[in-house]
Amino acid sequence: MTWSGLKDIELQKLTTELEMSSAMSATSGDEQESTELYERLPSGKPTPHHTRIWPATYVCIVAACGFLLFGLSKGFNSPVLSELKSRTGYTSLHRTLDQDLFNFVYLFGTTLITPFSGYLSDRFGRKLSIILCCIPYTFGWLIVVLTVSTDGPAFRPLLYIGRFVVGVAAGWTTVCCNAYVAEASPSRYRGPFIAVNGLMLTVGLFLGQLIGVYVTYYWLANIILAHTVIFVVFAITIKETPRWLLTQGRKSEAAKTLVWLNGPNCNVGGEIQKIEDGISSLTKLSVSEIFQEFKKKSVYHPVILACLITFFLEFSGINAILFNIEDIFKEAQVKSPGLTSSFAVGGVQIIAAIFGILTTSLLGRRKLLIISYSVASLSHAVMGVYEYLNNEPYCHPPGDPQCKSDLYPLAIVCVALFIASFAAGISAASFILLVELVPRRVRGVGIGLSFLVNGILAALIAGIYQSYEILVKPYGVFWTFSLTCFICVLFVAIFVPETKGKTLEEIEHTFDNRRQQRHLVSIS
Structure with a gap:
C-alpha cells in the first residue's frame, strides 16, 4: 500500500487501531496483533501535510532543559566564590588552591561519569536515564544547601562533596539528553534541534550568574534544586525514542511513538524500516x-x-x-x-x-x-x-x-x-x-x-x-x-x-x- 492509495480517514482508523492494540498488548504481553497492524501501515514518501513538528519540538525542548540545569550548575561557580572565600577565611595561598579545587571537583565529577553514561543510557533507555540523572542532582544540591548551617572544618569537605555529586549528575545529563534529542528530532531539523542544547546551557549559565548577584549561594542552590524537581515532572511526560524502543524489539510502541511525534498521517512504516535498517547494520x-x-x-x-x-x-x-x-x-x-x-x-x-x-x-x-x-x-x-x-x-x-x-x-x-x-x-x-x-x-x-x-x-x-x-x-x-x-x-x-x-x-x-x-x- 502507498500514500497515494490511502485516504487520510483510512490511515487515521488504522493508527487508532494500532494505539488501542498497543495498550492491550502492554497488559497482555502479546504483540502479534500490533505487529500485524504495523505491517498494514503505508510505505513510501509522504506528502508534506502528512507530518507535524510540534510534538517533536516539545519533547526535544524538555530534554534540552537538562542542559538548562547543566548551565545553572556551571553558573553557580563564579557568583558565589567571593562569598565562599570570606566564609572560609582565605589566605592568599588558600584562596588560589581552594578556588582551583572548587572548580576542579565539579568537572572531575562530570568526567568520571562520562565513560558509563552511554551504557546507562542504552541500559535504561533515554527517557528513564534523563529522570534518573536528577537523583544525584537532588542529593548534590541538598548537601550544598546543608553547608550553610555547617561551621568549622566540616564546611569545605561537605561543599566539595556536594559539588562533586552535582558534577556527576551534570555529566550524565549531557550524554542522555543529547542522545534523546538526536534520536527524537526529525532528520531535517537535527542540526538546529541539537544546537538548542547549547542555547539552553547558555540560558542556564546566564540565569545562574544573574541570580547569584542578588541572592546568597544558599538560595541559589535552592532555586536550582526546585528547577530539578520541575524538570523531572516534565521529563515524565515525554515519550521514549523510537530508535531505543526498536533496539529492544518493542516495535508496536515505537510505531505508536512515531504516530504521536509526527502525526497520525506520518509514514510510520517507512520510518521504522529506515531505523531498523540502520540498527540491523550495526552489530553489538x-x-x-x-x-x-x-x-x-x-x-x-x-x-x-x-x-x-x-x-x-x-x-x-x-x-x-x-x-x-x-x-x-x-x-x-x-x-x-x-x-x-x-x-x-x-x-x-x-x-x-x-x-x-x-x-x-x-x-x-x-x-x-x-x-x-x-x-x-x-x-x-x-x-x-x-x-x-x-x-x-x-x-x-x-x-x-x-x-x-x-x-x-x-x-x-x-x-x-x-x-x-x-x-x-x-x-x-x-x-x-x-x-x-x-x-x-x-x-x-x-x-x-x-x-x-x-x-x-x-x-x-x-x-x-x-x-x-x-x-x-x-x-x-x-x-x-x-x-x-x-x-x-x-x-x-x-x-x-x-x-x-x-x-x-x-x-x-x-x-x-x-x-x-x-x-x-x-x-x-
Missing part, C-alpha cells in the same frame, strides 16, 4: 572487536578528529574564563563586576547561541569553526595586550587601579567577543560534529572517548587556572589561549571535512572512500 561488538575496528583508519581517523575538536574546544579557554569571570573583571577594575559578568557573558551568549542555530545550517560546520576560532584568537590576543599594559611598566606603579579603570571597557568588549564567538560557532559546530563524524558502529565508544577527553581537559584547565595565572601573569594566560585558537584554525582548515547537508551514512562513507582511493592509488 565485543571489546576485542572494538579494538579491531579502531585499527581501521576509516574508524580511528574520525574518532581522533572528534577528540581533537574537544581538545581545542577546552583550550579555547571557555571554562577557565566562565568559572573565573568575576575575578577577571575585578582585576580589570570593572564597575559592578558580578552584574557586568552576568550580562557580558550570559546575555551575549544567549543572543550568539540563537545566531549559531541559524549559522550552523547556513554556513556549515567547518566554515563556522574557522570564523569563530579566528575571532576568539583575536579577542584573546587583544585582552592579553590589555592585561600587559596594565601590569607592566606602562602603569606606574604596575597594577595602578586608575590606569586600569581608564581601559576597562576594552576588557568587557574582548571577553564578550570571545563568549559570542564560542556560543555562536565553536560550541554549536563542535558538538554537532561530534555526533556526525564518529562512525555508527563505534559511536557510543567514540563519542564517550571524546567527551572523556573534553572532561579531563576541562577539569585540568579550570583546576590550574589560578596557579597558571600566577606563573605566567594574566596576559600570559590570554596569549596562551590565543595561540591555541589560532592553531585550531589551521587544524580545521586542513583536516576537518564539511558535513553540512550530508546524512550520517554519507559522512561515514567519506572516510571509507578516502581509504579506498588511497588503496587504488597505491595499486596503480
